[in-house]
Amino acid sequence: MMRISELTVRFGSFTAVDDVTLAVPPGTVTGLVGESGSGKSTLARAVAGLTPYRGSVSGVARGRVQMVFQDPYSSLNPRMRVGDAIAEGSPASRGRRDAEVARLLGLVSLPASYARRLPRELSGGQRQRVAIARALAAEPELLIADEITSALDVSVQGAVLNLIRDLRAELGLTMLFISHNLAVVRYVCDAIAVMRHGRLLETGPVQEVLAAPAHPYTRTLLDAVPSLAHA
Missing domain, CATH: 1.10.260 (434 Repressor (Amino-terminal Domain))
Incomplete structure (x- = not known):
């Protein structure tokens, strides 16, 4: 079990991630969602050891977290x-x-x-x-996917998401999947964690949270995706 406990990231006086605690069970995919600036990518970078933080990350060995970034054009050495x-x-x-x-x-x-x-x-x-x-x-013991389809053409986004599902099934991957798109999260993930202003607002099985969100902000995100809000 990968556990994030009381993780906080500050840049000067600005708190980007505020006291987040989250567990990711082995062999599952947890979707981390929220609008731009919610702190989800900063949390991911902290878990990957790319950003200093306070708190703890346990259940995964140092160096055994790998991250796939949003822009495939800048993430590879040309x-x-x-x-x-x-x-x-x-x-x-x-x-x-x-x-x-x-x-x-x-x-x-x-x-x-x-x-x-x-x-x-x-x-x-x-x-x-x-x-x-x-x-x-x-x-990797944990694979972090940070908005990995948002920079791609719509025509290939679905193929990459299908690949992620296939790899998860074949390899038993444990993943933290970051997205602002709730439809994508429902398609790929087992659980969901909702962030806003650096804080974790709501977590739970993805189908349960999307069917009956407990926090008003989650409902706001859900209402922005008509195909989900009325599913």
């Missing part, structure tokens, strides 16, 4: 070939590297031949698949 980018974080020996890269590319439904390509030769959706493969190469 001068590094796909295979090298994926292999960089893998514990596989040099002799097994090519086979491991091919296996990881297969997991994200890309041909092994893509290992020789540069990021500029790929589409946005393909780059995001490479970013996911690179994160999986490190064999």
